[in-house]
Amino acid sequence: MQGQTSRALVLERFGTLPRLVERPVPVREPGRTLVRVRAAQVAHLDLNVVDGKFGILPDLPSVPGTSACGVVLASDTHAEGSLVRINGKGLGLRRDGGWAEHAVVPDAAALPVPEGTDPALACSYFSPAGTAWLAVHSVAGVRPGERVLVTGASGAVGALAVQVAARAGAEVIGVVGRPAKLSHVPAPAKPVLAAELSPDAVGGTVDAIVDTVGGPVLRDALALVRPRGRAALVGYTAGREFSVDLADFLLADVALLPVNLMSRGKEVAADAERMLAELASGELTLPIERHGIEGLGQAVDRLRSGEAVGRVVLDLD
Ligand SMILES: NC(=O)c1ccc[n+]([C@@H]2O[C@H](COP(=O)([O-])OP(=O)(O)OC[C@H]3O[C@@H](n4cnc5c(N)ncnc54)[C@H](OP(=O)(O)O)[C@@H]3O)[C@@H](O)[C@H]2O)c1
Structure with a gap:
Protein backbone atom coordinates (compact mmCIF):
# COMPACT_ATOMS: atom_id res chain seq x y z
CA MET A 1 0.00 0.00 0.00
CA PHE A 126 -28.33 -3.06 10.16
CA SER A 127 -29.62 0.28 11.37
CA PRO A 128 -33.06 0.15 9.71
CA ALA A 129 -33.52 -3.59 10.35
CA GLY A 130 -32.35 -3.43 13.98
CA THR A 131 -34.31 -0.25 14.66
CA ALA A 132 -37.50 -1.57 13.08
CA TRP A 133 -37.28 -4.80 15.11
CA LEU A 134 -36.47 -2.92 18.30
CA ALA A 135 -39.34 -0.45 17.80
CA VAL A 136 -42.00 -3.01 16.86
CA HIS A 137 -41.11 -5.88 19.19
CA SER A 138 -38.98 -4.68 22.12
CA VAL A 139 -40.39 -1.17 22.57
CA ALA A 140 -43.98 -1.10 21.24
CA GLY A 141 -44.54 -4.81 22.03
CA VAL A 142 -46.86 -5.25 19.04
CA ARG A 143 -49.21 -8.24 19.33
CA PRO A 144 -51.20 -10.14 16.68
CA GLY A 145 -54.44 -8.45 15.75
CA GLU A 146 -53.34 -4.98 16.89
CA ARG A 147 -53.56 -1.91 14.66
CA VAL A 148 -50.19 -0.17 14.16
CA LEU A 149 -49.51 3.14 12.43
CA VAL A 150 -46.00 3.73 11.03
CA THR A 151 -44.91 7.23 9.97
CA GLY A 152 -42.23 7.78 7.31
CA ALA A 153 -43.46 4.44 5.96
CA SER A 154 -41.49 4.66 2.71
CA GLY A 155 -38.23 5.52 4.53
CA ALA A 156 -35.63 2.91 5.45
CA VAL A 157 -36.69 2.37 9.07
CA GLY A 158 -40.36 2.99 8.34
CA ALA A 159 -40.59 0.55 5.42
CA LEU A 160 -38.99 -2.20 7.50
CA ALA A 161 -41.14 -1.35 10.54
CA VAL A 162 -44.20 -1.79 8.31
CA GLN A 163 -43.00 -5.24 7.22
CA VAL A 164 -41.95 -6.34 10.73
CA ALA A 165 -45.27 -5.22 12.24
CA ALA A 166 -47.25 -6.97 9.53
CA ARG A 167 -45.29 -10.17 10.15
CA ALA A 168 -46.08 -9.81 13.86
CA GLY A 169 -49.74 -10.13 12.86
CA ALA A 170 -50.69 -6.46 13.05
CA GLU A 171 -52.91 -4.51 10.71
CA VAL A 172 -50.59 -1.74 9.52
CA ILE A 173 -51.25 1.80 8.31
CA GLY A 174 -48.26 3.44 6.56
CA VAL A 175 -48.09 7.25 6.63
CA VAL A 176 -46.09 9.26 4.07
CA GLY A 177 -45.58 12.99 3.61
CA ARG A 178 -45.98 13.31 -0.13
CA PRO A 179 -48.29 11.69 -2.70
CA ALA A 180 -45.34 10.39 -4.77
CA LYS A 181 -44.43 8.12 -1.86
CA LEU A 182 -47.82 6.47 -1.40
CA SER A 183 -46.86 3.73 -3.87
CA HIS A 184 -43.60 3.08 -1.94
CA VAL A 185 -45.33 1.97 1.25
CA PRO A 186 -44.70 -1.78 1.43
CA ALA A 187 -47.65 -4.18 1.28
CA PRO A 188 -49.82 -5.07 3.09
CA ALA A 189 -49.94 -1.67 4.82
CA LYS A 190 -52.69 0.78 3.98
CA PRO A 191 -50.96 3.98 2.70
CA VAL A 192 -52.23 7.32 4.04
CA LEU A 193 -50.99 10.88 3.49
CA ALA A 194 -49.75 12.66 6.65
CA ALA A 195 -51.83 15.74 5.78
CA GLU A 196 -54.98 13.59 5.74
CA LEU A 197 -54.48 11.79 9.08
CA SER A 198 -57.82 11.40 10.86
CA PRO A 199 -59.81 8.62 12.53
CA ASP A 200 -61.80 8.26 9.29
CA ALA A 201 -58.67 7.92 7.12
CA VAL A 202 -57.15 5.23 9.34
CA GLY A 203 -60.41 3.45 10.27
CA GLY A 204 -60.62 4.49 13.93
CA THR A 205 -57.94 4.40 16.61
CA VAL A 206 -54.68 2.45 16.63
CA ASP A 207 -53.01 0.45 19.40
CA ALA A 208 -49.50 1.68 18.71
CA ILE A 209 -47.47 3.97 16.50
CA VAL A 210 -43.89 3.71 15.31
CA ASP A 211 -42.85 7.28 14.53
CA THR A 212 -39.75 7.90 12.40
CA VAL A 213 -40.61 11.50 11.50
CA GLY A 214 -41.28 13.57 14.64
CA GLY A 215 -42.55 17.17 14.58
CA PRO A 216 -46.18 17.84 13.59
CA VAL A 217 -46.59 14.35 12.08
CA LEU A 218 -45.95 12.82 15.50
CA ARG A 219 -48.45 15.20 17.10
CA ASP A 220 -51.17 14.23 14.59
CA ALA A 221 -50.39 10.51 14.81
CA LEU A 222 -50.48 10.52 18.62
CA ALA A 223 -54.03 11.82 18.56
CA LEU A 224 -55.06 8.53 16.92
CA VAL A 225 -53.66 6.20 19.61
CA ARG A 226 -56.18 4.62 21.97
CA PRO A 227 -55.84 5.17 25.75
CA ARG A 228 -53.09 2.92 27.18
CA GLY A 229 -51.64 2.53 23.70
CA ARG A 230 -47.93 2.94 22.92
CA ALA A 231 -45.83 5.30 20.79
CA ALA A 232 -42.34 4.12 19.86
CA LEU A 233 -40.32 7.26 19.02
CA VAL A 234 -37.56 6.58 16.51
CA GLY A 235 -36.61 9.75 14.64
CA TYR A 236 -37.04 13.44 14.04
CA THR A 237 -36.56 14.12 10.32
CA ALA A 238 -39.52 16.55 10.34
CA GLY A 239 -38.62 18.27 13.60
CA ARG A 240 -36.49 17.72 16.72
CA GLU A 241 -38.89 19.47 19.02
CA PHE A 242 -42.27 18.39 20.20
CA SER A 243 -44.23 20.00 22.98
CA VAL A 244 -46.52 18.16 25.35
CA ASP A 245 -49.48 19.68 27.15
CA LEU A 246 -49.29 17.74 30.40
CA ALA A 247 -53.05 17.79 31.01
CA ASP A 248 -53.74 16.38 27.52
CA PHE A 249 -50.88 13.90 27.84
CA LEU A 250 -52.21 12.48 31.11
CA LEU A 251 -55.74 12.37 29.73
CA ALA A 252 -54.66 10.59 26.54
CA ASP A 253 -52.77 7.96 28.60
CA VAL A 254 -50.42 6.97 25.76
CA ALA A 255 -46.90 5.80 26.65
CA LEU A 256 -44.15 7.76 24.83
CA LEU A 257 -41.29 5.29 24.49
CA PRO A 258 -37.79 6.09 23.16
CA VAL A 259 -36.14 3.70 20.69
CA ASN A 260 -32.33 3.74 20.96
CA LEU A 261 -30.44 1.38 18.67
CA MET A 262 -27.07 2.62 19.92
CA SER A 263 -27.70 1.44 23.46
CA ARG A 264 -29.74 -1.65 22.52
CA GLY A 265 -28.09 -2.82 19.28
CA LYS A 266 -26.78 -6.04 20.83
CA GLU A 267 -30.33 -7.07 21.84
CA VAL A 268 -31.48 -7.10 18.24
CA ALA A 269 -28.26 -8.11 16.45
CA ALA A 270 -29.42 -11.69 15.77
CA ASP A 271 -32.80 -10.49 14.49
CA ALA A 272 -31.15 -7.94 12.19
CA GLU A 273 -28.76 -10.66 10.95
CA ARG A 274 -31.73 -12.86 10.05
CA MET A 275 -33.34 -9.95 8.26
CA LEU A 276 -30.19 -9.48 6.13
CA ALA A 277 -30.70 -12.97 4.70
CA GLU A 278 -34.35 -12.15 4.00
CA LEU A 279 -33.43 -8.82 2.41
CA ALA A 280 -30.84 -10.54 0.21
CA SER A 281 -33.39 -13.14 -0.90
CA GLY A 282 -36.11 -10.54 -1.53
CA GLU A 283 -38.48 -11.79 1.19
CA LEU A 284 -38.12 -8.36 2.79
CA THR A 285 -37.53 -5.17 0.83
N1 LIG B 1 -33.63 5.95 17.41
C1 LIG B 1 -32.75 5.21 16.77
O1 LIG B 1 -32.05 4.38 17.34
C2 LIG B 1 -32.64 5.40 15.29
C3 LIG B 1 -32.02 4.43 14.49
C4 LIG B 1 -32.02 4.64 13.10
C5 LIG B 1 -32.57 5.80 12.57
N2 LIG B 1 -33.10 6.74 13.40
C6 LIG B 1 -33.72 7.96 12.90
O2 LIG B 1 -34.94 7.59 12.29
C7 LIG B 1 -35.28 8.57 11.30
C8 LIG B 1 -35.63 7.86 10.01
O3 LIG B 1 -34.47 7.24 9.50
P1 LIG B 1 -34.50 6.58 8.07
O4 LIG B 1 -33.17 6.01 7.86
O5 LIG B 1 -35.70 5.74 7.91
O6 LIG B 1 -34.68 7.88 7.16
P2 LIG B 1 -35.30 8.01 5.69
O7 LIG B 1 -35.17 6.74 4.96
O8 LIG B 1 -34.73 9.23 5.09
O9 LIG B 1 -36.84 8.25 6.01
C9 LIG B 1 -37.26 9.37 6.70
C10 LIG B 1 -38.63 9.78 6.19
O10 LIG B 1 -38.99 10.96 6.88
C11 LIG B 1 -39.91 11.67 6.08
N3 LIG B 1 -39.73 13.11 6.25
C12 LIG B 1 -40.65 13.95 6.75
N4 LIG B 1 -40.19 15.18 6.79
C13 LIG B 1 -38.96 15.16 6.32
C14 LIG B 1 -37.98 16.15 6.13
N5 LIG B 1 -38.19 17.43 6.46
N6 LIG B 1 -36.80 15.78 5.61
C15 LIG B 1 -36.54 14.50 5.29
N7 LIG B 1 -37.45 13.50 5.46
C16 LIG B 1 -38.65 13.84 5.96
C17 LIG B 1 -39.68 11.23 4.65
O11 LIG B 1 -40.88 10.63 4.23
P3 LIG B 1 -42.11 11.45 3.65
O12 LIG B 1 -41.62 12.14 2.42
O13 LIG B 1 -43.10 10.40 3.41
O14 LIG B 1 -42.54 12.42 4.72
C18 LIG B 1 -38.63 10.13 4.73
O15 LIG B 1 -39.00 9.01 3.96
C19 LIG B 1 -34.09 9.50 11.23
O16 LIG B 1 -34.37 10.64 12.01
C20 LIG B 1 -32.95 8.72 11.85
O17 LIG B 1 -31.96 9.56 12.41
C21 LIG B 1 -33.15 6.55 14.74
Missing part, protein backbone atom coordinates in the same frame (compact mmCIF):
# COMPACT_ATOMS: atom_id res chain seq x y z
CA GLN A 2 3.04 2.27 0.51
CA GLY A 3 3.08 5.14 -1.99
CA GLN A 4 -0.50 4.42 -3.05
CA THR A 5 -3.13 7.11 -2.78
CA SER A 6 -6.76 6.87 -1.91
CA ARG A 7 -9.77 9.19 -2.21
CA ALA A 8 -11.56 10.30 0.94
CA LEU A 9 -14.34 12.72 1.85
CA VAL A 10 -12.86 14.93 4.56
CA LEU A 11 -14.98 17.15 6.81
CA GLU A 12 -13.02 20.31 7.60
CA ARG A 13 -15.73 22.49 9.16
CA PHE A 14 -19.08 21.54 10.70
CA GLY A 15 -21.97 22.79 8.61
CA THR A 16 -20.12 22.37 5.29
CA LEU A 17 -19.94 19.36 2.99
CA PRO A 18 -16.86 17.13 3.27
CA ARG A 19 -14.27 17.74 0.52
CA LEU A 20 -13.10 14.96 -1.80
CA VAL A 21 -9.31 14.68 -1.38
CA GLU A 22 -6.58 12.36 -2.63
CA ARG A 23 -4.38 11.23 0.27
CA PRO A 24 -2.01 8.36 1.13
CA VAL A 25 -3.67 5.05 2.02
CA PRO A 26 -4.00 5.18 5.85
CA VAL A 27 -1.43 3.14 7.78
CA ARG A 28 -2.67 0.11 9.73
CA GLU A 29 -1.46 -0.49 13.29
CA PRO A 30 -1.77 -3.71 15.32
CA GLY A 31 -5.36 -4.32 16.45
CA ARG A 32 -6.66 -2.46 13.40
CA THR A 33 -8.08 -3.72 10.11
CA LEU A 34 -7.44 -2.04 6.75
CA VAL A 35 -10.50 -2.20 4.51
CA ARG A 36 -11.00 -1.29 0.85
CA VAL A 37 -14.43 0.26 1.14
CA ARG A 38 -16.93 -0.78 -1.54
CA ALA A 39 -20.07 0.97 -0.28
CA ALA A 40 -20.81 3.50 2.47
CA GLN A 41 -24.14 4.56 3.84
CA VAL A 42 -25.24 8.20 3.96
CA ALA A 43 -27.74 8.41 6.83
CA HIS A 44 -29.40 11.12 8.89
CA LEU A 45 -26.97 10.37 11.72
CA ASP A 46 -24.06 11.18 9.37
CA LEU A 47 -25.74 14.45 8.36
CA ASN A 48 -26.20 15.37 12.02
CA VAL A 49 -22.46 14.81 12.51
CA VAL A 50 -21.60 16.83 9.36
CA ASP A 51 -23.82 19.64 10.69
CA GLY A 52 -22.11 19.46 14.11
CA LYS A 53 -25.50 18.69 15.67
CA PHE A 54 -24.96 15.33 17.35
CA GLY A 55 -24.00 14.51 20.94
CA ILE A 56 -20.75 12.79 19.88
CA LEU A 57 -18.57 14.70 17.41
CA PRO A 58 -15.05 14.14 16.01
CA ASP A 59 -12.09 16.48 16.12
CA LEU A 60 -11.70 17.95 12.63
CA PRO A 61 -10.56 17.23 10.00
CA SER A 62 -12.30 13.90 9.98
CA VAL A 63 -13.85 11.38 7.57
CA PRO A 64 -17.58 10.88 8.30
CA GLY A 65 -19.48 7.67 7.65
CA THR A 66 -20.87 5.58 10.49
CA SER A 67 -21.46 2.46 8.41
CA ALA A 68 -19.71 0.98 5.37
CA CYS A 69 -18.83 -2.35 3.79
CA GLY A 70 -15.66 -3.51 2.09
CA VAL A 71 -12.97 -6.08 1.60
CA VAL A 72 -10.24 -6.75 4.18
CA LEU A 73 -6.79 -5.86 2.82
CA ALA A 74 -4.81 -6.46 6.04
CA SER A 75 -5.77 -7.51 9.56
CA ASP A 76 -4.59 -9.54 12.56
CA THR A 77 -8.15 -10.82 13.07
CA HIS A 78 -10.02 -10.97 9.77
CA ALA A 79 -9.14 -13.06 6.71
CA GLU A 80 -7.65 -11.10 3.83
CA GLY A 81 -10.16 -10.77 1.00
CA SER A 82 -13.18 -11.37 3.25
CA LEU A 83 -16.21 -9.09 3.12
CA VAL A 84 -16.92 -7.08 6.29
CA ARG A 85 -19.28 -4.33 7.30
CA ILE A 86 -17.67 -1.68 9.44
CA ASN A 87 -19.51 0.27 12.10
CA GLY A 88 -19.63 0.99 15.83
CA LYS A 89 -16.61 1.73 18.04
CA GLY A 90 -17.04 5.45 17.32
CA LEU A 91 -16.61 5.08 13.56
CA GLY A 92 -17.68 8.28 11.81
CA LEU A 93 -18.26 9.84 15.25
CA ARG A 94 -15.10 9.91 17.35
CA ARG A 95 -12.78 8.50 14.67
CA ASP A 96 -12.53 8.44 10.85
CA GLY A 97 -15.41 6.56 9.25
CA GLY A 98 -16.28 4.94 5.94
CA TRP A 99 -16.69 7.79 3.43
CA ALA A 100 -13.34 6.92 1.85
CA GLU A 101 -11.86 4.31 -0.46
CA HIS A 102 -9.72 2.96 2.40
CA ALA A 103 -10.53 2.85 6.10
CA VAL A 104 -8.51 1.66 9.09
CA VAL A 105 -10.83 0.50 11.86
CA PRO A 106 -10.51 -1.30 15.20
CA ASP A 107 -10.72 -5.06 14.53
CA ALA A 108 -13.92 -5.22 16.59
CA ALA A 109 -15.60 -2.64 14.32
CA ALA A 110 -15.31 -5.05 11.36
CA LEU A 111 -18.04 -7.66 11.27
CA PRO A 112 -18.08 -10.55 8.78
CA VAL A 113 -20.77 -10.50 6.11
CA PRO A 114 -21.74 -13.54 4.01
CA GLU A 115 -19.68 -13.61 0.81
CA GLY A 116 -21.68 -12.49 -2.21
CA THR A 117 -23.83 -10.02 -0.24
CA ASP A 118 -24.41 -6.74 -2.09
CA PRO A 119 -22.03 -4.30 -0.27
CA ALA A 120 -24.65 -1.53 -0.50
CA LEU A 121 -27.16 -3.73 1.33
CA ALA A 122 -24.51 -4.97 3.78
CA CYS A 123 -23.61 -1.42 4.86
CA SER A 124 -27.16 -0.20 5.12
CA TYR A 125 -29.39 -2.96 6.50
CA LEU A 286 -35.34 -2.13 1.48
CA PRO A 287 -34.93 0.21 -1.50
CA ILE A 288 -31.38 1.48 -2.00
CA GLU A 289 -30.37 4.59 -3.94
CA ARG A 290 -26.71 4.63 -5.12
CA HIS A 291 -24.41 7.61 -5.78
CA GLY A 292 -20.71 7.78 -6.74
CA ILE A 293 -18.19 9.29 -4.26
CA GLU A 294 -18.25 12.50 -6.37
CA GLY A 295 -22.03 12.57 -5.95
CA LEU A 296 -22.06 13.16 -2.19
CA GLY A 297 -23.70 16.59 -2.59
CA GLN A 298 -26.61 15.13 -4.54
CA ALA A 299 -26.94 12.20 -2.11
CA VAL A 300 -27.09 14.63 0.83
CA ASP A 301 -29.64 16.87 -0.93
CA ARG A 302 -31.94 13.92 -1.66
CA LEU A 303 -31.72 12.69 1.92
CA ARG A 304 -32.21 16.13 3.45
CA SER A 305 -35.17 16.99 1.20
CA GLY A 306 -36.90 13.69 1.94
CA GLU A 307 -36.99 12.88 -1.81
CA ALA A 308 -34.83 9.77 -1.43
CA VAL A 309 -36.72 6.51 -1.08
CA GLY A 310 -35.10 4.00 1.28
CA ARG A 311 -31.36 3.92 1.90
CA VAL A 312 -28.84 6.30 0.32
CA VAL A 313 -25.43 4.75 -0.33
CA LEU A 314 -22.10 5.88 -1.82
CA ASP A 315 -20.90 3.23 -4.28
CA LEU A 316 -17.07 3.15 -4.12
CA ASP A 317 -16.50 0.20 -6.47
